Amino acid sequence: MTLLVKTLSTFALVLAIGGSALAQEYVKGEVTKVDVKQKKLTIKHEPLTNLDMPAMTMVFVVSEPSLLEKVKSGQAIEFTADRVNGRITVTGIK
Numbered sequence: 001m002t003l004l005v006k007t008l009s010t011f012a013l014v015l016a017i018g019g020s021a022l023a024q025e026y027v028k029g030e031v032t033k034v035d036v037k038q039k040k041l042t043i044k045h046e047p048l049t050n051l052d053m054p055a056m057t058m059v060f061v062v063s064e065p066s067l068l069e070k071v072k073s074g075q076a077i078e079f080t081a082d083r084v085n086g087r088i089t090v091t092g093i094k
Contacts, residue, residue: 024050024080026094031071032057039065041090048081051088060090067093 029045044057060081062068070093071077080092 024082024091026078026080026092029077029079031073031075031077033073034068034071036068039068041068041071043077043079043090045079051081051083058088061087063089063091
């Protein structure tokens with residue numbers, strides 16, 4: 001095999017094995033407060049394994065203000081969160 005084929009094969013294998021680790025996992029939670037002015041959500045959530053955080057209620061900033069339009073206080077959601085510029089941020093809601 002040529003070096004390029006070996007490199008591509010190794011890269012494909014790494015993606016196949018570790019690809020699921022790159023995808024964020026949705027976590028269940030309940031919105032307890034929506035603060036449109038501050039672009040924040042307070043969510044009572046299950047453990048956030050990607051952030052090594054236990055279940056708790058906490059305030060998150062949102063990556064996109066449009067995410068605030070999808071939710072209201074008391075609503076059950078599934079969401080993703082990650083550290084963005086040092087802040088724990090909601091990155092997706094379904």
